Amino acid sequence: MKRSIGITINGEVYEETVDQRLLLVDFIREVAGLTGTHVGCSVEGRCGACTVVLNGKAVKACLLLAVQADGASVLTIEGLAKDDALHPIQDGFWEKHGLQCGFCTPGLLMTLYEFLQNPKHSDEEIRTAMSGVICRCTGYVHIVEAVKHAIAAVEALSPEERKEWFPV
Amino acid sequence: MATANAWVGQSIKRKEDRRLLVGDGQYLPDIVLPRMVVMGFVRSMYAHAKITSIETTQAAALPGVRAVLTGADVKHLGSVLSDMSTPNLPGETNRPIFWPLSIDEVKYVGDPLAVVVARDKYTLEDAIELVDVEYEPLDIVIDPEHALQADAPRLYPDWGDNVLYHQHIPAGDADAAFAQADLVIKERFRCHRTGGQPMETRGCLATYNPGEGLTLWLTTQRPHIKRHLLAEYLNLPHSQVRVIMPKDMGGAFGTKAPLYREELMACHLAMKLRRPVKWIENRQESLMNVGQGRDQIHELELAVKKDGTILGLRDRILADCGDARTAIYVGFAMPFLGAMYLINGYDIPNVDIDLTCVVTNKACLTPSRAFGSFAGRFALDRAVEMAARALEIDPVEIRLKNAIKTFPHVSAVGVHVDSGDFPGSFAKACAALDYDNFRQEQSEAWQNGRYLGVGFSMGVEISGVPSEVLVPMERQPGFGVATVQFDAHGKVQVAEGDSPHGQGHETTIAQVVAGELGLSPEDIYVTYGDTHSGPFAAGTIGSRGASYTLSAAVLAARALRPKMANIAAHLLHIEAGEDNFVFRDGYAILTRDESQRVPIAKIAEVALLSPTELPPGMEAGLEHTSHFEAETAGMHSCNVHAAQVEVSPDTGEYKILRYVAVDDAGQPINPMVVRGQIHGGVAMGIGNACMEEFIYDENGQQLTTTLLDYHIPSSLDLPHIETIEHNVPSPHTPLGSKGKGEGTPGMVPAAVANAIEDALQPLGVKITDLPLTPERIWKLIQAAQSKE
Numbered sequence: 033m034k035r036s037i038g039i040t041i042n043g044e045v046y047e048e049t050v051d052q053r054l055l056l057v058d059f060i061r062e063v064a065g066l067t068g069t070h071v072g073c074s075v076e077g078r079c080g081a082c083t084v085v086l087n088g089k090a091v092k093a094c095l096l097l098a099v100q101a102d103g104a105s106v107l108t109i110e111g112l113a114k115d116d117a118l119h120p121i122q123d124g125f126w127e128k129h130g131l132q133c134g135f136c137t138p139g140l141l142m143t144l145y146e147f148l149q150n151p152k153h154s155d156e157e158i159r160t161a162m163s164g165v166i167c168r169c170t171g172y173v174h175i176v177e178a179v180k181h182a183i184a185a186v187e188a189l190s191p192e193e194r195k196e197w198f199p200v
Numbered sequence: 201m202a203t204a205n206a207w208v209g210q211s212i213k214r215k216e217d218r219r220l221l222v223g224d225g226q227y228l229p230d231i232v233l234p235r236m237v238v239m240g241f242v243r244s245m246y247a248h249a250k251i252t253s254i255e256t257t258q259a260a261a262l263p264g265v266r267a268v269l270t271g272a273d274v275k276h277l278g279s280v281l282s283d284m285s286t287p288n289l290p291g292e293t294n295r296p297i298f299w300p301l302s303i304d305e306v307k308y309v310g311d312p313l314a315v316v317v318a319r320d321k322y323t324l325e326d327a328i329e330l331v332d333v334e335y336e337p338l339d340i341v342i343d344p345e346h347a348l349q350a351d352a353p354r355l356y357p358d359w360g361d362n363v364l365y366h367q368h369i370p371a372g373d374a375d376a377a378f379a380q381a382d383l384v385i386k387e388r389f390r391c392h393r394t395g396g397q398p399m400e401t402r403g404c405l406a407t408y409n410p411g412e413g414l415t416l417w418l419t420t421q422r423p424h425i426k427r428h429l430l431a432e433y434l435n436l437p438h439s440q441v442r443v444i445m446p447k448d449m450g451g452a453f454g455t456k457a458p459l460y461r462e463e464l465m466a467c468h469l470a471m472k473l474r475r476p477v478k479w480i481e482n483r484q485e486s487l488m489n490v491g492q493g494r495d496q497i498h499e500l501e502l503a504v505k506k507d508g509t510i511l512g513l514r515d516r517i518l519a520d521c522g523d524a525r526t527a528i529y530v531g532f533a534m535p536f537l538g539a540m541y542l543i544n545g546y547d548i549p550n551v552d553i554d555l556t557c558v559v560t561n562k563a564c565l566t567p568s569r570a571f572g573s574f575a576g577r578f579a580l581d582r583a584v585e586m587a588a589r590a591l592e593i594d595p596v597e598i599r600l601k602n603a604i605k606t607f608p609h610v611s612a613v614g615v616h617v618d619s620g621d622f623p624g625s626f627a628k629a630c631a632a633l634d635y636d637n638f639r640q641e642q643s644e645a646w647q648n649g650r651y652l653g654v655g656f657s658m659g660v661e662i663s664g665v666p667s668e669v670l671v672p673m674e675r676q677p678g679f680g681v682a683t684v685q686f687d688a689h690g691k692v693q694v695a696e697g698d699s700p701h702g703q704g705h706e707t708t709i710a711q712v713v714a715g716e717l718g719l720s721p722e723d724i725y726v727t728y729g730d731t732h733s734g735p736f737a738a739g740t741i742g743s744r745g746a747s748y749t750l751s752a753a754v755l756a757a758r759a760l761r762p763k764m765a766n767i768a769a770h771l772l773h774i775e776a777g778e779d780n781f782v783f784r785d786g787y788a789i790l791t792r793d794e795s796q797r798v799p800i801a802k803i804a805e806v807a808l809l810s811p812t813e814l815p816p817g818m819e820a821g822l823e824h825t826s827h828f829e830a831e832t833a834g835m836h837s838c839n840v841h842a843a844q845v846e847v848s849p850d851t852g853e854y855k856i857l858r859y860v861a862v863d864d865a866g867q868p869i870n871p872m873v874v875r876g877q878i879h880g881g882v883a884m885g886i887g888n889a890c891m892e893e894f895i896y897d898e899n900g901q902q903l904t905t906t907l908l909d910y911h912i913p914s915s916l917d918l919p920h921i922e923t924i925e926h927n928v929p930s931p932h933t934p935l936g937s938k939g940k941g942e943g944t945p946g947m948v949p950a951a952v953a954n955a956i957e958d959a960l961q962p963l964g965v966k967i968t969d970l971p972l973t974p975e976r977i978w979k980l981i982q983a984a985q986s987k988e
Contacts, residue, residue: 053322067230068223070450072399074482078907079399109223122221126213129872132880133702134220135227135399135450159915166907168399168451169702171883172915174876 037102041066042111050098057082059098060108068109069093069138072166080165083139084108088200090146092164107200109138112145119197120185121148121178130178132169139165144179149198151183205715205754206784208935211872212721214707216448225448228403228419233476236405237266239466240324240479242314242331243488244306247342247561247900248353249335251304254314259330264323267473268331270314271303277433277468285429285459285527288675289536291367294359296559298525300465306335307355307523308561309902310488315465317477340561340900344497344520347558355523355559364524365532365557369539371612372550374503377512381503383590385583388499390969391575391949393520393894394887395493395568397912400450401481402490404463406470413440414467420445421457422739423699425676427731429459429527434467445729449701453884454567455490456701457741459527487905492894493568494970495520496535496575503550504587508598512550515542517576519555522562531565532557533673538572542580543611545622545660545838546602551612561900569884570946571662571742578889578970581657581950585957586966595656595954596626596635603658608832617660618932620838625862625926629656629842632860632924638844646962651847652857653959656840657950661943663835663866663930664747670738678829680748681735684713684756685823688808690786690801692717694726694756696749697737703745703941704873709753711869712935716757717764718783718800735825743939746869747835748828751933755826758934763822764788767806768798770815830932837864837938838928841882841947843955849963852978854956856886856919861947863923866930866938874940875923881944882921887913889949890972960984 038047039059046064060069072079075094082093085107112119121144124130131137140162147161158179159172167175189197219225242254256268279297286295302313314331318324339353346352347362355362378384405417413436420426423443431441449456462479470477481489496519503512517539521531539555568574588598603622610616630636638654645652670678683695694709710724728734738744765781768788774796781788788803790796804822806813811820844858861878868874891911895903904910911917929936953967956977964987965980 051322061229066223067227068225070227070400071229072401072450072483073907074401074484076483076906076908079483081399109221113222118221125221126217129211129214129876131217131220132704132876133399133451134216134225134448137220138223141221155920163914163916166399166912166914168397168453168884168912169880170876171879171881171921172918173879173921174872175915176920 035099037099039098039101040105042108052097052099054098055094056096056098056101057093060084060093060106066108066110070135072135078166080139080143081136083142083165085142085145085200090143105200109141112141121145121182123185124178124182127181128174128178130170130175136165136167140167140175148182148186151186153183205712205935207711207715207721208867208869209871210711211870212707212711214704214873215710215721216704216706220448226446227400227448227450228405228417228446229480231405231417231446233405233407236476236478237317237319238321238324238478239315239317239469240328241312241462242316242328242333243485244309244311244313246306246335246337247309248338248340249306250338251306251313251333252336253334255332256314259316259327262323262327262330264319265316265327266319267317267469268314269301271299271301274300274468275303280433280461280464280527281530282432284432284675286530287533288672289367291365293365294356294363296356296524300461300468308563309900310485310563312461317469317473342560342562342896342898342900344518344558344560347560355561362558363556364521364559367536367539367555369553369555369613374512374514374550374552377550378503381511382506383504383587385502385504385586385590387583387586387968388497389579389582391494391496391578392970393492393495394892394971395491395566396453396455397486397491397910398451398453398455401483401486402456402460402462403480404466405476405478406466407476408470408474414471415442415444416463416467417444417446418463419449419456421452421699421741423729423731424697424736425739426459430467433464443731445699447729452701453569454571457567457739458529461525483907484905487910488902489563490566491568492522492563493534493565494574495565498576498579500579500583502583502587504591506591508588508591508593508601510546510548510602513543513548514552517553517555519557520560520562521557522560522564524559524564526564526566528674529567534565534567534572536572538576540613540615541573542576543613544577544580545604545658546580547604547609549612562896569881570943573946574888574949577657577659577946578949578953582953582967585954596630599656599658600626616832616834617836618832618834619928619930620660620836620864621926621928622658622838622840625838625840625864628924628926629840629860629862632922633842633844633858651849651959653847653955653957654842654844655951655954655958656842657947657954658840659943659947661837661839662742663837663939664744665742666830666833668833676738678738678748680744680752680828681737681825682749682753682756683735683823683825684753684760686804686807688805690723690804692719692724694724694753695734696726696728697735698740698744698749699729700740700745703740704870705745708746708869708873709750712750712754713757716754717760719786743942745939746937747933747939750869750937752826752828754934755828756824759824759826760822764800764803766815766818767803771798771802771806772796832932835930835932835938837866837940839863839947841951843951845952845955845959847956847959847977849960849981852974852981854974854977856952858922859919860922860924862926863940864926864928864938865940866927866933867936868925868927869937871925877941878923878944879921881941882948883913883918885945885948886918886952888945889952889970891917893971
């Protein structure tokens with residue numbers, strides 16, 4: 033069974049006719065060709081590598097069907113930077129060595145994108161915010177530092193700049 | 201000439217991160233070829249069974265299905281293991297005969313018995329469901345001690361028993377040592393099945409044409425090794441096999457080092473169907489098949505004098521290797537190396553180690569970070585703790601008394617340890633934990649009903665594996681190799697034969713080559729992964745990066761300097777030897793007159809674009825390949841870890857309050873990257889030791905085939921991990937660097953277990969088994985209390 037849907041990803045509209053059972057993550061990776069979003073656990077929803085921001089909320093794209101996202105606006109890792117300027121969360125990860133193999137990174141960045149719009153500051157709160165994404169490489173120590181770096185950067189933004197970096 | 205390497209020791213941001221942070225990484229699943237089809241497996245639902253029939257017609261008839269094959273269709277390929285793909289170790293070895301798909305009989309849950317090829321993965325899943333397999337269940341053997349019994353079911357009837365490998369490792373006179381002992385600690389330690397599990401599962405993409413042959417994109421740590429084994433198995437000329445690890449790979453931790461049946465199947469199908477065949481393992485398959493490591497029983501005895509001196513050790517090790525059906529390691533290379541590294545940082549002169557590796561109806565053991573030494577390290581460091589407690593000696597004191605004191609050191613069983621400083625490392629760990637005052641704090645806490653404890657472990661971790669060890673163990677070289685090649689614009693390509701996937705080679709190798717050549721890391725680009733464009737090497741295994749591979753890059757860069765100096769002298773119209781130039785800030789600078797300088801980019805341009813300007817008779821080009829082999833039979837990093845915990849006696853729950861890792865990176869190239877390696881190693885160690893376990897039930901069903909069941913730690917499960925440098929530069933590498941990453945998890949189980957037991961001293965709990973789940977701790981507390 034196929035259905036025609038339209039999903040806006042990183043500001044670009046994708047109007048496609050897809051199988052109803054097509055997962056959102058496969059729509060993003062295979063239909064839109066945005067391979068920055070990763071699949072780590074085959075539809076268990078545990079690893080979090082496929083996390084994207086859908087209508088402003090971080091969601092696991094392997095737990096949604098593409099048809100459920102019909103009409104939605106999705107932000108993926110490819111949509112974070114503006115030309116050559118990195119988003120504060122990307123910058124934090126780079127400065128503090130918040131990634132090694134990079135496989136879970138898209139999930140963490142998109143999860144933290146939502147978190148940073150209303151960040152909490154204690155280590156425990158930061159760790160709680162990112163606990164839905166598993167990283168096997170870093171032991172999370174540098175990721176916590178990366179998030180703190182990003183929080184400081186976001187708090188220094190003007191309201192206009194903030195709007196620019198957090199459009200959804 | 202020797203100048204200090206300006207980029208060594210600098211925590212610069214990683215070069216690889218820019219692409220990874222914006223979604224531009226290229227991982228295996230991201231690669232798509234025209235006409236590509238996808239492959240998936242029908243896997244056994246039984247731990248041990250005869251296959252009585254496989255009905256494939258329905259699956260084959262499904263629109264979109266391109267092929268369905270069973271074991272009978274691949275029998276002509278022959279058995280997977282050859283001499284080249286089996287460890288060549290001293291001791292008695294049995295070798296299983298098997299094919300890419302199992303024929304007639306399955307031996308574990310997840311055993312591949314048929315393969316389906318389809319146009320897309322959704323059709324593939326449907327088709328796999330339609331393959332109907334009839335089984336006749338056979339008796340199973342799940343427990344390794346059961347496997348040794350005379351009446352146990354046999355996995356390989358032609359062997360006569362279930363013993364895959366046996367090796368006796370005696371040294372000194374253990375009997376005499378035990379005769380002289382004031383105290384003998386005799387204990388049985390059990391380490392469960394746990395291990396790697398990277399976030400990216402296995403995968404491959406094979407394509408074939410008769411002109412060029414086979415190209416295989418593969419998630420692998422060892423493209424060159426896979427290439428020559430694939431050529432042998434598929435009966436293709438070596439020139440017709442190309443293996444490429446994609447630019448990026450989502451971790452491996454040892455699990456992507458073996459040669460697997462699935463990748464052989466993809467190659468065969470690509471050749472048969474003449475279409476690109478892609479396979480992406482799903483997480484369930486991954487948890488059924490790979491990352492299962494450790495799994496050993498140690499019957500360990502320590503002979504100790506009253507003053508704490510360890511005179512001797514006996515250990516009967518039983519390793520459960522599962523079905524033993526992967527190539528290169530065959531399930532027993534890890535326990536072998538673990539046995540050789542058992543005594544580790546301790547100087548124990550008399551040992552008697554007996555290692556038996558058995559097969560069972562479980563997945564084959566795969567290498568997992570700390571390669572074989574996780575279980576033994578737990579057992580020995582626990583036994584030492586027990587001796588300390590029995591003799592009322594401080595746990596730090598007993599370790600210092602028995603730690604390797606002088607370097608270089610050759611262990612009783614022949615492991616060469618080049619450099620380290622245990623007293624210095626312990627001092628830093630103790631200072632960080634304020635250990636001098638801790639005992640007071642602990643006894644006050646006990647009086648207030650709180651249970652605090654500290655535990656230590658120490659370790660000698662491999663810093664690469666030399667050819668002297670790797671050739672007999674895996675029939676592969678240990679040297680590091682790199683080609684350093686100027687391009688015509690003065691930028692430098694460094695081609696390595698390993699395949700890094702998170703370790704940061706693109707940054708650290710760029711740093712050292714930049715430093716050697718007077719350039720900036722921005723000027724250096726590191727390439728890897730493709731057997732057709734990089735030098736032959738063993739792969740990214742065993743902390744080889746900063747020890748072997750990076751050293752080869754340093755030597756290759758240094759080898760270019762005389763030619764660069766000659767060109768510079770020629771361009772400056774001066775007679776000069778190489779020693780008269782330094783390379784700095786992008787220039788070759790005449791030492792006696794620093795105003796005389798030539799841009800290095802100009803030297804490269806002359807060597808490549810305008811060779812007419814070269815000195816007469818000089819060959820064009822500016823590149824060199826170096827093979828680095830350390831002049832020692834073993835390079836190591838010596839480390840001390842300490843955990844501080846608080847345990848709740850009512851529930852067995854515990855919190856790791858502090859975890860302090862004092863690590864020796866020799867000369868760190870990029871300290872931030874080193875810290876990241878240690879954090880990750882400790883995290884995996886805590887996961888493996890405390891919460892992860894592959895569980896098989898009495899029917900051999902694997903109960904942990906999702907990440908909800910196999911619990912890899914989240915950010916909430918781990919403490920902040922503190923890292924402290926205590927570096928002793930390696931005397932055997934050009935920059936003094938040591939490899940970091942592999943061994944770290946092995947430090948963790950004893951440190952945490954010792955801390956928990958220490959906290960529970962008033963309750964008299966004794967920890968011998970892993971994992972350290974609250975349930976296990978609670979049961980130990982209950983048992984201890986009912987004894988009272």
